[in-house]
Amino acid sequence: MAFRKYKATRLFDGTSFLDNKVLLTKEDGTIESVVAEEDAGEEIIQLKGTLTPGLVNCHCHLELSHLKEVIPPHTGLIEFLCSVVTKRGFDPAVIQERIEAAEKEMWENGIVAVGDIGNTADTAVVKSKSQIHWQNFVEVLSFTDEKANENLTHFLAQKKKLETALSQNPVASRTTLVPHAPYSISPRSFQLINEQTAGQVISIHNQEHPAENELYLNGSGDYLRLFKIFGIDQSPFPVTGQSSLRSVLPYFNLGQTIFLIHNTCISENDIIWAKQYAAENGLQLVFCLCVNANLYIENKVPPIDLLLKHNCQIVLGTDSYSSNWQLSIAKEIESIQKHFPHLELATILHWATQSGARALRWDDRLGSFEKGKQPGLTLLDLENGNSTRIA
Numbered sequence: 001m002a003f004r005k006y007k008a009t010r011l012f013d014g015t016s017f018l019d020n021k022v023l024l025t026k027e028d029g030t031i032e033s034v035v036a037e038e039d040a041g042e043e044i045i046q047l048k049g050t051l052t053p054g055l056v057n058c059h060c061h062l063e064l065s066h067l068k069e070v071i072p073p074h075t076g077l078i079e080f081l082c083s084v085v086t087k088r089g090f091d092p093a094v095i096q097e098r099i100e101a102a103e104k105e106m107w108e109n110g111i112v113a114v115g116d117i118g119n120t121a122d123t124a125v126v127k128s129k130s131q132i133h134w135q136n137f138v139e140v141l142s143f144t145d146e147k148a149n150e151n152l153t154h155f156l157a158q159k160k161k162l163e164t165a166l167s168q169n170p171v172a173s174r175t176t177l178v179p180h181a182p183y184s185i186s187p188r189s190f191q192l193i194n195e196q197t198a199g200q201v202i203s204i205h206n207q208e209h210p211a212e213n214e215l216y217l218n219g220s221g222d223y224l225r226l227f228k229i230f231g232i233d234q235s236p237f238p239v240t241g242q243s244s245l246r247s248v249l250p251y252f253n254l255g256q257t258i259f260l261i262h263n264t265c266i267s268e269n270d271i272i273w274a275k276q277y278a279a280e281n282g283l284q285l286v287f288c289l290c291v292n293a294n295l296y297i298e299n300k301v302p303p304i305d306l307l308l309k310h311n312c313q314i315v316l317g318t319d320s321y322s323s324n325w326q327l328s329i330a331k332e333i334e335s336i337q338k339h340f341p342h343l344e345l346a347t348i349l350h351w352a353t354q355s356g357a358r359a360l361r362w363d364d365r366l367g368s369f370e371k372g373k374q375p376g377l378t379l380l381d382l383e384n385g386n387s388t389r390i391a
Helices: 062-067 077-086 092-108 124-128 145-166 187-196 210-218 223-229 244-251 268-280 291-297 304-309 329-339 345-359
Strands: 004-012 021-025 031-036 044-053 055-060 111-118 133-140 173-179 201-206 257-262 284-289 314-316 377-381 386-389
Touching (some): 055 329, 092 386, 133 145, 133 201, 145 173, 187 244, 201 244, 210 223, 244 268
Parallel strands (some): 004 044, 133 173, 257 284
Antiparallel strands (some): 004 021, 377 386
8 A cells, every 4th residue: 555655844743753754644644654764765745844733723713703803902801702792793694704714724724623612503504514523612601590491492402503514524523512601601500501511521711801700709890891781780690709710610520521711810729729629520621722812802821831830731722713813723832932932842732732632532533643543734834833734
């Protein structure tokens, strides 16, 4: 059998760099082996750049792609959220056009799997024809206990639409309900989501702004401005006297893998507490970094060194076009290198490949150059923050 043979400036296998090696794949992209250059024979494809397994984008909002360049940078999170809520009314044809363009951009940039948030099933048509692996997170918004069951029924219907559309696509996908954030889910709604997601992969936006903690500490803060848009005059959530993470994580106890998204304001004590709670209650925590979105909205970065200090599992995401200049994991890597120059490149690339695939439970086929996998091949131009799908 003839193999395709790839030799790049640098080869990263999902865990570490391999020097002077050649990657062998079958015609369909299945990994055969990694061999020494002298053992590879002839017809080696020479590539300039860093060759990695396909990239994994663990947090995106594809359905918001029509908001590209609509909300200016550095508005602050509360103003940003108010803008997202009030500026979503676009022509459905435009929404579909922008979703299609964003999906194409990610695929061509070498992204092979996406953890994608959606409040609607607007992305269903595009995803039904996509070559990307989609972990669909159908995001529940449910501010009060009184409407918890009604809201759950609505979002279960969106989940069903996505599942039906993607069932026609041979590329593996998965669809689960998830809570949006501690400031948008009532206690009963949390309980219902927990019951619906036993053993599943879910996500929640976590501690992206100090006001999130303030809401649970004393019932006040800037989120009250957001609530007024929904006709709510005061915080509908219980005052616990604790951080938002300590207040809501205990709603989950059924073996879920939980992506904590953003984490820009998480404290060291909360990291320690959350890891201990997860270990005692059969949960797996994954900390998802969306550095360019944090810079776009608040001009802040998450405490990566604290997460590393406590051996947290880290993955990367882009967030949406409402809060980023592009949907590029290569640009996320570039920003992390800029703001955390002491981090080893292999560590960051691991987050972007094998760690993401493992967190999304697709490491049986994606994330590393291991025999029998079909992880995709991505060429990184790290000097310019670019990436290209090779196969």
